[in-house]
Every structure is written in C-alpha cells, then in structure tokens.
Amino acid sequence: MAAVPDIRRIGLIGYGAAGRSCAALLAAETDCRVMVLTRRPPADGIPERVAFSADLDALIAWKPDAIIEAASADAFAEMVPDCLDSGIDVVPASVGALQSPEMAARIHAICARSGARLIIPAGAVGGLDYIAAAALTGNIAVTYTSRKPPAAWAGELAALDLADTARTEPVTLFEGSAPEAAKLYPRNLNAGLTIALAAGFERTRVRVIADPGVTRNTHEIAITGAAGDAVLRFENRASPDNPKTSAITALSLVATALRRYAPVGT
Ligand SMILES: NC(=O)c1ccc[n+]([C@@H]2O[C@H](COP(=O)([O-])OP(=O)(O)OC[C@H]3O[C@@H](n4cnc5c(N)ncnc54)[C@H](O)[C@@H]3O)[C@@H](O)[C@H]2O)c1
Structure with a gap:
C-alpha cells in the first residue's frame, strides 16, 4: 500500500x-x-x-x-x-x-x-465479513427481510388496495431474488443486493414487508450454513433529510x- x-x-x-x-x-x-x-x-x-x-x-x-x-x-x-x-x-x-x-x-x-x-x-446493514466468510464453504442460505413502517410504502400499498390491511398487520410486498428486488425498488433495496454480493445471488432470498409493528427501518439477515447459523438485526434511525435513507x-x-x-x- x-x-x-x-x-x-x-x-x-x-x-x-x-x-x-x-x-x-x-x-x-x-x-x-x-x-x-x-x-x-x-x-x-x-x-x-x-x-x-x-x-x-x-x-x-x-x-x-x-x-x-x-x-x-x-x-x-x-x-x-x-x-x-x-x-x-x-x-x-x-x-x-x-x-x-x-x-x-x-x-x-x-x-x-x-x-x-x-x-x-x-x-x-452490517455483517458482510461474516457472510462472505461463511459463503466460502459453498453451503450457505441467506434470507434478508426489510421491514419498514407502512408510511414508507404508502404508494405501493395504495396501488395494491392494501393500505387499510397494513394499518393492523404486516403486508409482504415482495419475496424473491435480490436483483429483482433492486430492480423493482431501486431507492429501497440496495441492502439486499449488497448482501447478495457477499453471499452469492443464487443463495440470497429477499422479503420486503410493510410492518405496522416497526417504527424504524429494520433489516434482518438470517444465515444458515456449514459454518454455523447467525441472525443479524439492524434498527436504523432515519437520516434527518430523507426518511428513506438511514443515517x-x-x-x-x-x-x-x-x-x-x-x-x-x-
Ligand atoms: N447502500 C445502502 O445501504 C443505501 C442506503 C440508503 C440509501 N442508499 C442510496 O444512496 C443514494 C443517495 O440517497 P439519498 O438519501 O442521499 O438520496 P437523496 O435523494 O436525498 O439525494 C440524492 C442527491 O443526488 C442527486 N442526483 C441524483 N442523480 C444525479 C445525477 N445523475 N447527477 C447529479 N446528481 C444527481 C440528487 O439531485 C440529490 O441531490 C440513493 O441511490 C439511495 O438509494 C443506499
């Protein structure tokens, strides 16, 4: 260097x-x-x-x-x-x-x-070092779940006529691969792709949930594999200038x- x-x-x-x-x-x-x-x-x-x-x-x-x-x-x-x-x-x-x-x-x-x-x-998010290390075994499955308050998904929920439902119970807006998620929600799903880059695209599943039970943008990463299992959870404070972006x-x-x-x- x-x-x-x-x-x-x-x-x-x-x-x-x-x-x-x-x-x-x-x-x-x-x-x-x-x-x-x-x-x-x-x-x-x-x-x-x-x-x-x-x-x-x-x-x-x-x-x-x-x-x-x-x-x-x-x-x-x-x-x-x-x-x-x-x-x-x-x-x-x-x-x-x-x-x-x-x-x-x-x-x-x-x-x-x-x-x-x-x-x-x-x-x-965090934990990419662990994910990349565990991925070297070739045996790893990662599920990334994004939970945001329904207000963060107001437009999407209204389009699906699910705004009322999301006031009282979690609504799953998306389940699939990280590239699909990032393509569908380019402003919101950078984290899913970041995790998939560490784990491997084919080993990563993404879930996007509008959840009335959370007040902060919450990221959960569940990893299972030959090296062991881990669950990571991040509850981020919003940036003061843009509620979609964590500080x-x-x-x-x-x-x-x-x-x-x-x-x-x-
Ligand atoms: N990696 C992550 O975990 C993560 C987390 C949150 C946000 N992000 C991403 O970070 C980026 C910035 O987020 P933000 O909250 O600061 O957004 P923002 O909308 O508050 O600010 C983006 C700024 O970039 C400018 N801009 C956009 N396109 C431009 C272009 N082609 N040329 C010049 N300027 C341009 C806009 O005018 C704006 O001032 C977004 O792409 C967002 O999706 C990534």
Missing part, C-alpha cells in the same frame, strides 16, 4: 441526504479535502474544505484518491464507470445498480483494465472511504 498522503482527497457525487452528511463528516477531518459533484451548488453556504463542481471531468481532473457515489442508480450508471476507467476507486451507495448483469459485467471489465476497485460499503448509510460510506488509508485496519 502507498504511504498515507498528507492531504486526503475524496470526491463525492450527490449532495442530498447521504451526500451532505458525507461532506460534513469528511470536512471535519482536517487533513481531508472534498470535491462534490452536484447539479447546483448549495444555496445554504459552502462548508470549509469542500469545493463544488457540476462537471465529472473536473472532478476526475482534481485527482481524488477515491470517489463516494451518494446520488442514485442513474448517477451510478452515468458516472461510476468513467471514474473507475480513470483509475479512481469508487465507494457506491447505489449498489442496487449492480442488479443489471450488463452493468456488473461492464464494471468488472473496467476495473480489470484500470486497476481501480469498486469498494462496496455495508451501507444500511448509518453516510457513516458507512465515509468509514469505508477512509479505511483505504489505514495502515492497520479491518
């Missing part, structure tokens, strides 16, 4: 709920400089040590050590391949974009050519990006 630079340069795509939190966390590190790619510079002031650009070429020319994508599956498709092609590692929030086999194959080919890495963060997401993105520099680390 190269020596840790005096100044750590991190690019950031997106300045919504997760992007703003990432910028604030990075700007709090005095040896970090941040350049944010956003369509419009923020109206509410520019934090110290943070620069803004509306242009991907300018971000790449700034030569960041790594880029955090915190925008959308569309932004991932538009920009992440070019970042990786320029040899820059990317830590993506919109992991669900990899549900597309074409996109996944393109990313693999670009990384093999440029030497850059797409570093998948745990995001809204832990930005923390995970920044922790993952900063881990690249650690001479000793997990």
Whole structure:
C-alpha cells in the first residue's frame, strides 16, 4: 500500500441526504479535502474544505484518491464507470445498480483494465465479513427481510388496495431474488443486493414487508450454513433529510472511504 498522503482527497457525487452528511463528516477531518459533484451548488453556504463542481471531468481532473457515489442508480450508471476507467476507486451507495448483469459485467471489465476497485460499503446493514466468510464453504442460505413502517410504502400499498390491511398487520410486498428486488425498488433495496454480493445471488432470498409493528427501518439477515447459523438485526434511525435513507448509510460510506488509508485496519 502507498504511504498515507498528507492531504486526503475524496470526491463525492450527490449532495442530498447521504451526500451532505458525507461532506460534513469528511470536512471535519482536517487533513481531508472534498470535491462534490452536484447539479447546483448549495444555496445554504459552502462548508470549509469542500469545493463544488457540476462537471465529472473536473472532478476526475482534481485527482481524488477515491470517489463516494451518494446520488442514485442513474448517477451510478452515468458516472461510476468513467471514474473507475480513470483509475479512481469508487465507494457506491447505489449498489442496487449492480442488479443489471450488463452493468456488473461492464464494471468488472473496467476495473480489470484500470486497476481501480469498486469498494462496496455495508451501507444500511452490517455483517458482510461474516457472510462472505461463511459463503466460502459453498453451503450457505441467506434470507434478508426489510421491514419498514407502512408510511414508507404508502404508494405501493395504495396501488395494491392494501393500505387499510397494513394499518393492523404486516403486508409482504415482495419475496424473491435480490436483483429483482433492486430492480423493482431501486431507492429501497440496495441492502439486499449488497448482501447478495457477499453471499452469492443464487443463495440470497429477499422479503420486503410493510410492518405496522416497526417504527424504524429494520433489516434482518438470517444465515444458515456449514459454518454455523447467525441472525443479524439492524434498527436504523432515519437520516434527518430523507426518511428513506438511514443515517448509518453516510457513516458507512465515509468509514469505508477512509479505511483505504489505514495502515492497520479491518
Ligand atoms: N447502500 C445502502 O445501504 C443505501 C442506503 C440508503 C440509501 N442508499 C442510496 O444512496 C443514494 C443517495 O440517497 P439519498 O438519501 O442521499 O438520496 P437523496 O435523494 O436525498 O439525494 C440524492 C442527491 O443526488 C442527486 N442526483 C441524483 N442523480 C444525479 C445525477 N445523475 N447527477 C447529479 N446528481 C444527481 C440528487 O439531485 C440529490 O441531490 C440513493 O441511490 C439511495 O438509494 C443506499
């Protein structure tokens, strides 16, 4: 690994709920400089040590050590391949974009050519290290269950005429593979795809439940296999700016990006 630079340069795509939190966390590190790619510079002031650009070429020319994508599956498709092609590692929030086999194959080919890495963060969940280790046995089955309050699925429940039912009992909105889930719900099912990347797509089942019994976005991961069994449960607080996104997401993105520099680390 190269020596840790005096100044750590991190690019950031997106300045919504997760992007703003990432910028604030990075700007709090005095040896970090941040350049944010956003369509419009923020109206509410520019934090110290943070620069803004509306242009991907300018971000790449700034030569960041790594880029955090915190925008959308569309932004991932538009920009992440070019970042990786320029040899820059990317830590993506919109992991669900990899549900597309074409996109996944393109990313693999670009990384093999440029030497850059797409570093998948745990995001809204955790335990990927355990899942990836257990998957090495070849004998593992993972069920990921997403439970959110019915308000988070108001549109979907109304379309199915199940809004009244979901007031009193859990309603299963989806059961199937992680790529199907991410394709159907690109804003909500990044975690399912993240888990499937660690476990293997064919070994991962996803359930999506609108549950009047939960007040927080809740993720349950049940793992059974040759190495043992585990049950993980995460009850996340929502980001103050976007109830669909957990506050832990930005923390995970920044922790993952900063881990690249650690001479000793997990
Ligand atoms: N990996 C995880 O566990 C996890 C968890 C929560 C959210 N997410 C994902 O993180 C991403 C960001 O979430 P958020 O809550 O901050 O969203 P947000 O809607 O609050 O903010 C996204 C920002 O990105 C900008 N943006 C979107 N597409 C763009 C493009 N093509 N070019 C430039 N800017 C663009 C938007 O204008 C907005 O400012 C989403 O894709 C979301 O699904 C991932």
